Amino acid sequence: MRKFFAVCGVWIGSRYIYRELLFPFFFSIGAVTFVLLLNFLIKSVDRLLGKGLSFRVIFEFLYLNLAWIIAMSVPMAVLVAALMSYGRLAEDNEITAMRSSGISFLTILGPGIVFGTVVAVLMVFFHNNILPDFNHKARLLTGDIYRKRPGLNIEPGYFMEDIPDYSIYVKEKSGDHLRKITIYSKDSQTVQTTIYADSGYVVVDGNTVLFTLYNGEIHELGLENLQDYRRTDFQKHRIAIPVDNLMLERRESARRGNREMTIGMMRENVQKYTLERNKVYVKIDKLLKAELDTVGIRNLEKVKQLINLKKQQNLRSIEKVQAEAKNRRLNSLQSRLTGEFNLAFSYQRQVNIYSVEIHKKISIPFACIVFMLIGAPLGVMTRRGGIAMAAVLSILFFLIYYVFLIGGEELADMVIIPPFWAMWTPNILLLAVGIFLIYYTTWEQKIIDFARLTQLFRKIFKFRSKITK
Numbered sequence: 369m370r371k372f373f374a375v376c377g378v379w380i381g382s383r384y385i386y387r388e389l390l391f392p393f394f395f396s397i398g399a400v401t402f403v404l405l406l407n408f409l410i411k412s413v414d415r416l417l418g419k420g421l422s423f424r425v426i427f428e429f430l431y432l433n434l435a436w437i438i439a440m441s442v443p444m445a446v447l448v449a450a451l452m453s454y455g456r457l458a459e460d461n462e463i464t465a466m467r468s469s470g471i472s473f474l475t476i477l478g479p480g481i482v483f484g485t486v487v488a489v490l491m492v493f494f495h496n497n498i499l500p501d502f503n504h505k506a507r508l509l510t511g512d513i514y515r516k517r518p519g520l521n522i523e524p525g526y527f528m529e530d531i532p533d534y535s536i537y538v539k540e541k542s543g544d545h546l547r548k549i550t551i552y553s554k555d556s557q558t559v560q561t562t563i564y565a566d567s568g569y570v571v572v573d574g575n576t577v578l579f580t581l582y583n584g585e586i587h588e589l590g591l592e593n594l595q596d597y598r599r600t601d602f603q604k605h606r607i608a609i610p611v612d613n614l615m616l617e618r619r620e621s622a623r624r625g626n627r628e629m630t631i632g633m634m635r636e637n638v639q640k641y642t643l644e645r646n647k648v649y650v651k652i653d654k655l656l657k658a659e660l661d662t663v664g665i666r667n668l669e670k671v672k673q674l675i676n677l678k679k680q681q682n683l684r685s686i687e688k689v690q691a692e693a694k695n696r697r698l699n700s701l702q703s704r705l706t707g708e709f710n711l712a713f714s715y716q717r718q719v720n721i722y723s724v725e726i727h728k729k730i731s732i733p734f735a736c737i738v739f740m741l742i743g744a745p746l747g748v749m750t751r752r753g754g755i756a757m758a759a760v761l762s763i764l765f766f767l768i769y770y771v772f773l774i775g776g777e778e779l780a781d782m783v784i785i786p787p788f789w790a791m792w793t794p795n796i797l798l799l800a801v802g803i804f805l806i807y808y809t810t811w812e813q814k815i816i817d818f819a820r821l822t823q824l825f826r827k828i829f830k831f832r833s834k835i836t837k
Contacts, residue, residue, distance in 0.1 A: 385457075385476070385480065392755075392758070400444050409430065416513070432506035435503065436499065436503060443491075443736050446483075446736045447740075448755075448762045451761055452755065480743075487736045491736060499627075500629055525538075545567065549579075549584070550563070558591055563605070578607070634722040641715045642715075656705075659701050668705070720783055728791050742802040749808070768798075
């Protein structure tokens with residue numbers, strides 16, 4: 369029992385290791401989140417500029433997208449924290465002192481495992497209860513911003529085309545007051561209207577643009593009959609132009625994508641699409657039983673082979689006229705079965721898409737434990753507690769993890785591999801690496817000398833340059 373509690377991190381030195389883990393963990397979350405948020409902001413700046421958005425809306429847009437960024441940064445922060453804390457302990461020979469006093473490496477690793485497990489449990493809750501709502505609201509706000517027309521941006525000496533069916537030219541501008549205004553109306557197919565005004569101003573009221581013009585002329589020319597011309601002088605003239613989505617209109621929607629649902633919601637969809645797929649398979653079995661006297665085939669190519677064999681048998685065993693009639697019926701059967709198999713495939717694809725997201729909500733948090741099992745022994749082996757080495761190694765392992773994760777997701781969505789293996793294979797592979805590193809650190813007690821590796825790469829590079837010369 370004492371060994372069990374020791375491995376679980378309940379021993380006299382566990383608090384010291386917990387303190388060592390906390391600072392690099394939160395520091396890494398802040399640093400990684402800042403980098404990812406800055407990258408996201410740079411990519412999204414074209415959607416925000418020129419829309420006349422308030423600071424509150426821009427802040428809300430970034431805040432809502434912060435959820436998925438944190439979901440990515442936390443597992444990486446666990447790996448960085450493990451590398452930095454255990455690397456620092458090894459660098460200062462504290463790991464050696466602990467082991468020389470009879471404390472096994474598994475006992476030293478215990479607090480890290482407990483820390484990773486606690487973070488993983490919290491992240492499961494975050495992925496299932498918080499992230500879906502944030503993703504849903506972020507998608508709606510992104511769509512609302514995309515549909516919003518840019519505000520009026522009147523620059524003297526340039527035509528403004530922001531208002532549909534109108535071209536507006538202003539020669540001079542002083543604050544809200546405009547001088548030498550020309551407005552071309554293109555909203556009519558029968559009359560071309562041109563308005564000239566000596567001065568005026570413009571205001572925006574909701575989704576309506578109001579022009580108040582002074583001392584001007586209205587010219588109307590009939591496009592069907594050019595002799596139909598009318599000129600009107602005015603001292604004051606007002607124009608109200610309705611413009612859709614000039615203001616940011618916020619929508620509410622009950623429809624959610626797969627990344628905007630909780631596990632319970634997605635399980636309901638999995639059951640629904642599984643039921644629909646099974647109904648299609650029942651139809652397929654009925655058709656196969658009636659025409660080919662077989663059931664249970666779930667591969668379209670095998671069905672096509674059976675139909676081709678049946679058509680050849682018809683041509684050999686019965687008269688030509690009857691054989692051609694039966695073969696036409698088999699061709700019709702093949703076309704119908706092709707449609708049914710395609711429908712079943714589409715339902716199965718939906719099942720896989722939702723199943724992938726269900727497994728992802730658990731597998732990504734579980735990666736926190738896996739990264740701790742990798743980072744702790746790797747930190748001891750490198751004996752480097754600095755941020756530079758931890759950042760390089762964490763980025764390397766994180767890239768490997770996400771390459772496998774994204775690749776598995778694509779294969780599962782195409783119904784090539786099961787969703788379970790798609791989402792859990794990266795964890796299983798890295799878990800095997802972690803177990804090997806723990807075993808290596810426990811029994812071999814060797815360190816990785818990166819200075820020698822650097823010298824080796826330099827020698828290889830020099831050797832290759834001599835060959836190329």
